[in-house]
Amino acid sequence: MDETLPKGERTRQNILQAAYALFLNQGFHGTSMRQIAARAGLAPGSIYNHFNSKDAIWEILFQERHPYHHVLRILREVGGDTIEDFLRNAARAMVYSLEQQPDFLKMMFIEIVEFNGVHVPSMVKTIYPQILPFLQRFISEEDKLRDIPVPVLFRSFVGLFFSYYITGLMLGNTDLPIFQEGSLEQFVDIFLHGVLKQLEVR
Amino acid sequence: MDETLPKGERTRQNILQAAYALFLNQGFHGTSMRQIAARAGLAPGSIYNHFNSKDAIWEILFQERHPYHHVLRILREVGGDTIEDFLRNAARAMVYSLEQQPDFLKMMFIEIVEFNGVHVPSMVKTIYPQILPFLQRFISEEDKLRDIPVPVLFRSFVGLFFSYYITGLMLGNTDLPIFQEGSLEQFVDIFLHGVLKQLEVR
DNA sequence: CCTACCGATCGGTAGG
DNA sequence: CCTACCGATCGGTAGG
Numbered sequence: 001m002d003e004t005l006p007k008g009e010r011t012r013q014n015i016l017q018a019a020y021a022l023f024l025n026q027g028f029h030g031t032s033m034r035q036i037a038a039r040a041g042l043a044p045g046s047i048y049n050h051f052n053s054k055d056a057i058w059e060i061l062f063q064e065r066h067p068y069h070h071v072l073r074i075l076r077e078v079g080g081d082t083i084e085d086f087l088r089n090a091a092r093a094m095v096y097s098l099e100q101q102p103d104f105l106k107m108m109f110i111e112i113v114e115f116n117g118v119h120v121p122s123m124v125k126t127i128y129p130q131i132l133p134f135l136q137r138f139i140s141e142e143d144k145l146r147d148i149p150v151p152v153l154f155r156s157f158v159g160l161f162f163s164y165y166i167t168g169l170m171l172g173n174t175d176l177p178i179f180q181e182g183s184l185e186q187f188v189d190i191f192l193h194g195v196l197k198q199l200e201v202r
Numbered sequence: 203m204d205e206t207l208p209k210g211e212r213t214r215q216n217i218l219q220a221a222y223a224l225f226l227n228q229g230f231h232g233t234s235m236r237q238i239a240a241r242a243g244l245a246p247g248s249i250y251n252h253f254n255s256k257d258a259i260w261e262i263l264f265q266e267r268h269p270y271h272h273v274l275r276i277l278r279e280v281g282g283d284t285i286e287d288f289l290r291n292a293a294r295a296m297v298y299s300l301e302q303q304p305d306f307l308k309m310m311f312i313e314i315v316e317f318n319g320v321h322v323p324s325m326v327k328t329i330y331p332q333i334l335p336f337l338q339r340f341i342s343e344e345d346k347l348r349d350i351p352v353p354v355l356f357r358s359f360v361g362l363f364f365s366y367y368i369t370g371l372m373l374g375n376t377d378l379p380i381f382q383e384g385s386l387e388q389f390v391d392i393f394l395h396g397v398l399k400q401l402e403v404r
Numbered sequence: 405c406c407t408a409c410c411g412a413t414c415g416g417t418a419g420g
Numbered sequence: 421c422c423t424a425c426c427g428a429t430c431g432g433t434a435g436g
């Protein structure tokens with residue numbers, strides 16, 4: 001934890017970090033304020049010096065730690081001369097992220113299961129301007145792409161990782177052949193082949 | 203409700219139906235036994251004549267109403283001369299199901315968010331034999347398919363609907379152009395193009 | 405003696 | 421930031 005922060009802000013961050021870890025593991029309603037306080041090293045009532053309610057903690061976390069921050073950062077940082085390279089590199093970066101913190105997509109699932117998505121519209125308003133540059137990138141290379149609306153392309157690409165994540169969890173930690181290493185690379189390959197007019201021979 | 207059932211069984215089914223509806227709307231920990239009882243037309247304590255605990259209710263529901271029943275029934279019932287027709291018909295049936303009961307995939311999200319997937323492995327054991335015939339179908343038409351492991355194909359197809367569902371919720375009920383009618387048809391089109399060696403001209 | 409269920413209440417914990 | 425505590429409600433069980 002950053003020692004240079006004012007003490008109050010440090011405590012606030014401790015609470016957020018504790019809540020984030022607990023919510024991802026137990027869900028929102030499965031986590032008590034007492035658990036959060038204990039993990040943050042506080043007395044139960046002290047959280048309310050920093051947040052008005054349990055819901056308020058979720059609202060902050062959903063804004064500040066929504067997976068879209070991570071996904072957009074990846075999309076911004078990866079290079080690629082062609083749209084194909086760009087998508088492959090982005091997918092590879094997503095694989096790496098999912099390995100590093102396998103649960104970071106869970107934020108979205110918690111919002112849907114426990115809040116019925118009530119915080120989603122305002123989040124979309126925030127995201128939308130940040131998505132436009134990438135839609136632009138698809139549009140600028142439209143000649144290489146099949147005739148599919150660009151927003152659908154983008155949605156389909158993002159959906160790929162949810163598809164991979166949820167089916168992975170559905171298959172569980174079984175040894176069935178259906179669950180094998182490298183599947184995501186193959187998911188991406190199916191997507192690229194489905195989206196590009198022609199694929200380079202590789 | 204079936205009047206021919208013995209009264210005890212009828213009550214049991216009322217409880218399961220009430221719990222199912224409430225869990226899909228509020229999540230597991232967000233639903234109280236009292237709410238379930240009220241919706242089933244019972245006194246709060248009476249549930250315990252039929253189930254030992256709240257968890258026991260979830261375990262039954264996760265077994266009996268898991269989306270895989272629905273998905274496998276669709277796959278069994280739809281026809282199609284070619285693998286392409288089969289996949290398109292199956293996808294169309296899934297679209298219809300998602301329109302009729304938009305939340306039926308939520309079961310899986312609740313299990314992941316609120317139970318960390320502890321009930322998944324035993325469910326997979328039950329499913330696996332029922333999946334094999336469809337894998338077989340892919341294998342029998344392998345000559346029409348690109349060189350992708352069949353289990354990955356199947357997983358990718360199932361994942362398509364989760365991808366569509368979750369990105370739909372992420373986009374919320376906004377009027378943004380990214381969310382448009384017919385997107386799922388286009389998702390399926392991308393998948394088919396990504397999976398088939400050649401697509402019929404249409 | 406069984407089932408299905410009641411009103412009331414158990415020990416603990418929820419958010420505040 | 422803590423201790424102490426509230427109104428209410430939690431999941432689960434009592435006797436009849």
